[in-house]
Amino acid sequence: MRLLRIATRKKTTMEMNPQQLEMIGNQLATLKERSPFYDKKFEGIDLGDVKTQADFEKLPFSDKGDLREAYPLGLAAVPQEKIVRIHSSSGTTGTPVIIPYTAKDVQDWAIQFARCYEYAGVTPADRVQITPGYGLWTAGIGFQNGCEKLGAMAVPMGPGNTDKQLQMMMDLKSTVICATSSYALLLAEEIEKRGIADKICLKKGVIGSERWGEKMRERIRTELGIELYDIYGLTEIYGPGIGINCKYDTGMHYWDDYLYLEIIDPETGKNVPDGEWGEIVITTLVKEGAPLIRFRTHDLSRIIPGECPCGSPFPRIDVISGRSDDMMKIKGVNVFPKQIEEVLSLFPELSSEYQIRISHLDGRDSMRIYVESSGTNDFKDIQKKVAETIKSRIGFTPIVYVVELGFLPRSEKKSKRVIDERFS
Ligand SMILES: [Zn+2]
Secondary structure, eight states: OOOOOOSOOOOOOOOOOOHHHHHHHHHHHHHHOOOOOHHHHHHTTOGGGGSSSSHHHSSSSSHHHHHHHHHTTTOSSOOOGGGEEEEOOOOSSSSSOOEEEEHHHHHHHHHHHHHHHHHHHHHOEEEEEEESOOOOSSSHHHHHHHHHHHOEEEEOOSSSSSHHHHHHHHTTTOEEEEOOHHHHHHHHHHHHHHHHHHGGGOEEEEEESSSSOOHHHHHHHHHHEEEEEEEEEETBBBBBEEEEEEETTTEEEEEEETEEEEETTTTTOBOTTTOEEEEEEESSSSOOSSSOOOOEEEEEEEEOOOOOOOOSSSOEEOOOOOOOOEEEEETTTTEEHHHHHHHHHTTTTEEEEEEEEEEEEEEEEEEEEEEEEESSSHHHHHHHHHHHHHHHSSSSSOOOEEEOOTTTTTOSOOOEEEETTTOO
């Protein structure tokens, strides 16, 4: 059970290694000349003064908002003729962010992605069915370039068309499926429904890093009978393929020869010790088209201290537990929905659906948790136990209401789990 409980004993943070410091120095030395975006962003800062990790940690963060302002091609740090491709993050929340890539960036991304496949045990003998979308989005093409770099056979399906997807999966005997967790689950359910499991040759799933619970993971794993690998990445930083778990499944290794990664307290912006949860901040070490310095991802994770049993020299982060935007502050305690979810998952009497409501009553914050029962009738006893467990693990006592199965609203998209009534 992964808990967001904070380890306070160890006070060392991930150290920037000498090669990383050198790469960052090289990058910063000419950054302002190459990029009007950074010339403006670091106005009044002499980047030549950045000589140590501590100096580096004083540089301002960049955020998706900054990148949006550079729309369309303001992030380019190379002359136009060196740009071979662009990708764009979704524009659902406003102006999209466009990331220009040089030929070397495309190549570097493929190398990192091929490494991911290797860590998942994929070999040139494998047939890799790629279901994420192609286009402006970095997903499909990232999976494909990595696959070709490794030397495996790509089956570039793209999303949807489940009939054809399953037909190809049977005819071509695909051994690896690349998908979002929701699509992997849908395929698993279809395979079961159609009774074609014996014609499916899948051995592994490489699953995009949207947040997904252990219950869903278990269903995909058992229904498809495959090993699952979580792949990490974001459009702003190459795309998917910058990290993945190995077969020991002790967190995701990330490629620290391409990226410098920090974990910060999302509220204070201060770096936190290894092992402590916070927000991932990424600096690209060799990216040419659109280098990023201290980019706030809003993804929550932690550095996993120590070595992985696989012996890999690459450091590890934990599976993404949520977004820093989801953080709630209750009675002075920082709480994430995942922490509540983890407590609820300890009780077999409860199902997976819940809703958190936060309000301000009589001058105090209060949290009410509505959670659906999985069939039990003894609501009172279980309500008390859940409240006590949250008190002991997170540090405050919520009001817990167990409700009947099907009581809470359902959504086809992302369910709204947290409703903060304090500011409405
Ligand atoms: Zn490992």
